[in-house]
Amino acid sequence: MQTAVQNSQAIRLGSVKMFLDNVNLGLLEDAQLEVVYNVIDLRAHNGKLPPRKKVESVKATASIWELFFDNLSKIDNHGVFEDIAAAPVNITGEALGTGWIVGSPIKLANKNGAYSEVSSVIINSDGSPLISGTDYSIYLSDGSNGEKGYTYIVPKTAQTGVLVASYSYTPNAKKKATWSDVTKLIALYELRMVNTDENGKNLTITIPKGYASGNMTWGFVADDAVDEVMKMPFEFMAFPDENNKILVIEDEQSV
Structure with missing residues (x-):
């Protein structure tokens, strides 16, 4: 050696x-x-x-x-790269579990194809609607705070009931480059x-x-x-x- x-x-x-x-x-x-x-x-x-x-x-x-x-x-x-959108899809009663932890984000299961926040979000607890901005907030992840492109619900008040989400999202039908x-x-x-x-x-x-x-x-x-x-x-x-x-x-x- x-x-x-x-x-x-x-x-x-x-x-x-x-x-x-x-x-x-x-x-x-x-x-x-x-x-x-x-x-x-x-x-x-x-x-x-x-x-x-x-x-x-x-x-x-x-x-x-x-x-x-x-x-x-x-x-x-x-x-030139572009997303070709499909028809909007309405989601009703997506299960979020029973109760949630204040401050712990919950990811909605579906996302828009164009990296934008899903629309018409309604969160119910035991059948009663919660108030956006008071009981929860919403954000779109940029990849540093969750999975990129997905919408997250952030609990702001304690809830113990059965939680479900309803919303509308628009997926991509395809991507296109010219x-x-x-x-x-x-x-x-x-x-x-x-x-x-x-x-x-x-x-x-x-x-x-x-x-x-x-x-x-x-x-x-x-x-x-x-x-x-x-x-x-x-x-x-x-x-x-x-x-x-x-x-x-x-x-x-x-x-």
């Missing part, structure tokens, strides 16, 4: 999560960061200067498994790659501003393939931000 381990926490294990404009890109493989340098070697006829180095490009790549429209709209950002033969300005987003170790410490790679630079390629698989899924290559190129930064790496693991 030529040497011993210098810092075991600097030996990185595991994959990364990728966040594009705070949207988790989900399952992926082959995530990679590439920094390309341009080395400048100036030589005179009778001598030379010390070499200089400049960052030529910073690029992140991966193979994306989850092809849902929230991430496609960020990855592609050339097509590409046109036009030239568009490319949207710039932040990209984060986060590797978390067994102690919950993160190695975080941030490209403060950049754009999806690759083509959109969907690779379909055979009908009888049992260990393959459709994948899409993802390529993200850094662009200097307002402070001329193109890459930031923060390490909690090896300190």
